[in-house]
């Protein structure tokens with residue numbers, strides 16, 4: 169657990185910017201990739217998370233949610249160049265927004281710190297982005313994806329909320345509340361995130377569609393949280409997600425009322441493949 173997985177190499181990340189780096193046996197890319205990890209008391213899980221991260225990534229940004237265990241120390245031991253930022257407010261959404269601001273890569277990947285995400289999948293997300301997608305959205309329910317972690321009630325809630333988003337915003341998503349996603353940095357200017365909690369992924373998924381960005385779903389497998397307990401509370405957080413859907417929907421209606429022939433509205437329907 170205390171073994172150093174990655175040696176400290178001075179400015180290794182920056183030295184790779186602009187050069188082709190192999191990311192698989194078939195592909196090399198130039199854009200630097202930042203991995204943003206929100207973590208609150210995840211010291212025991214971090215060794216599993218870092219172990220799966222590919223060595224070609226440009227930087228890891230760990231957003232600490234005022235952990236009371238040694239999350240930060242363990243992260244520094246495992247990945248000496250890790251950029252640790254402390255979030256200002258509370259909640260996963262607040263943590264991710266903080267992490268996105270601190271990330272310097274052209275591509276940003278969001279990875280949970282509970283051991284549920286396999287870093288080896290990052291290459292699939294990055295492939296979709298360098299091939300033309302703006303937003304690579306993980307899906308546990310697309311062909312090739314899966315979950316060991318969701319209870320039937322969570323699956324039902326996620327399905328109902330996902331169906332609502334598809335109907336209301338013209339998306340064709342197979343999953344909604346999933347934390348493993350990646351995107352080009354420029355997406356952030358178009359989705360202007362403003363939330364604090366677990367509704368963050370839903371807000372992103374809605375706003376990328378509203379902004380007319382090109383979204384591609386990536387089949388992903390969610391493993392069981394390895395240690396510790398979930399911070400998510402199904403009913404409380406499900407209601408927060410529902411509120412976001414309703415609010416985004418009424419914003420869209422208000423926009424339509426204010427500017428019935430606005431060219432902005434022509435791009436409201438996003439493309440999901």
Ligand SMILES: Nc1nc2c(ncn2[C@@H]2O[C@H](COP(=O)(O)OP(=O)(O)OP(=O)(O)O)[C@@H](O)[C@H]2O)c(=O)[nH]1
Pocket residue numbers: 206207208209210231232233234255258259260263279280281282284317347366393397398399400
């Ligand atoms: N920095 C920070 N990280 C958080 C906060 N809340 C949750 N996280 C992290 O966000 C990730 C997802 O949180 P989880 O508690 O696993 O929630 P979940 O994945 O939706 O729920 P499970 O499926 O039960 O694991 C984990 O890495 C958490 O440590 C927070 O307030 N601040």
Ligand SMILES: [Mg+2]
Pocket residue numbers: 280282284393398
């Ligand atoms: Mg989790």
